[in-house]
Amino acid sequence: MSSMTWSKDAAEALADAGVDLIAYLPDSKMDALIDEVVDDSRFETVLVSREEEAIGVLVGAWVGGDRGALLCQSSGLANTFNAIGSLSVPARVPFLGAVTRRGNLGEFNIAQVPAGYNMDKLLDDVGVRNSVVTDSEDLRETVALAGETAFSTQSPYVVLLEQTVTGRKSEATE
16 A cells, blocks of 8 residues: 555656656645646646636647647536547547546536546547556556556546545535
């Protein structure tokens, strides 16, 4: 068993995958991982104001010779579908997504359910391969393999991180 936290494991996996640039949006569930990558000199980080803007940043990174990753939550990922479906997928521009999943186990906010609960199916529908991590023991290997897959096949790959990995979000913090 790893003695690292999920966020340290995820940051190490991003480095293992050769990620150079990380586009992210603030998110309380993702804060620990965002703090890890922002403080890590192996990564250049870009704070974006909208998730679809992140896709543009990641496309630019790839064209410039870098490997990119997106950090956001599942409802925000749904905002990227036009950019992914009309740019990243057809132009074969890869990126690795590490996405906190809302709307599934332990969710109290019904507004998070449509995109979060169905995110793996929605990604399938737009042609983006994905995996769900439910156990923190599997996190580092899954993220690293997803990155290897994304960059070797030149296609996006998203890893959905369940609350069983990242911890529950309580109604008080919403």
